Amino acid sequence: MDSTRARLELERQETLRRLADLTGSFDAVVAASRDTNADDEHDPEGATIAFERSQVGAFVRQAEQHLQEIDIAIERLHAGTYGTCERCREPIGEGRLEARPVARTCIRCAASNRR
Template sequence: MDTARDLLDAERRVALLRLAALTGDFEGVVAASRDSNADDEHDPEGATIAFERSQVSALVLQVRGHLAEVEAAIQRLEDGTYGTCERCGQPIGKARLEARPAAATCIGCASAL
């Protein structure tokens, strides 16, 4: 299962890089609006600063969730339960694990969710 570990480590690295970039984006939006007295809520030129903050915040939450899934999969790998569906106990298909290395459920159980 070295391949699974490699895939999970790669997923983790990408998620951490994405999280760092999004955190920087969020801090940039906040810093840009801190000293501004612009009424961005009524600006006809585009998205409001509050909207941009909300978008970046949602993306940060999404990446954090994915990172938690990857870390849980790494733990399952270390525990020897990686590749076994958490719901039904059956093996998770190889193709599913290649497509979603952090998958915790088989296709059947994932479809039932």
């Protein structure tokens, strides 16, 4: 349990660092677009700036979502339900948890959910 908690905390810290970097990148792109008179519709550079802003914004949302998943996994750890599939209530394999520490379902349930 201590190693699981440490793994989740490490993943949380890495995600927070990534989010800080992405937020800085997003702010830089927004600032760059403010400093120019880029008209997205008529300026050839405008489309690039809009694309970069959109792409970085998507990465920020992904990092925020992953951070929420980590926090939920930590709550499950405290509740004693970490490592138990939310669908079938069977244990989630250690290999899956190693690869995806925030996993809520076992491989079988995850695969059946994709069909």
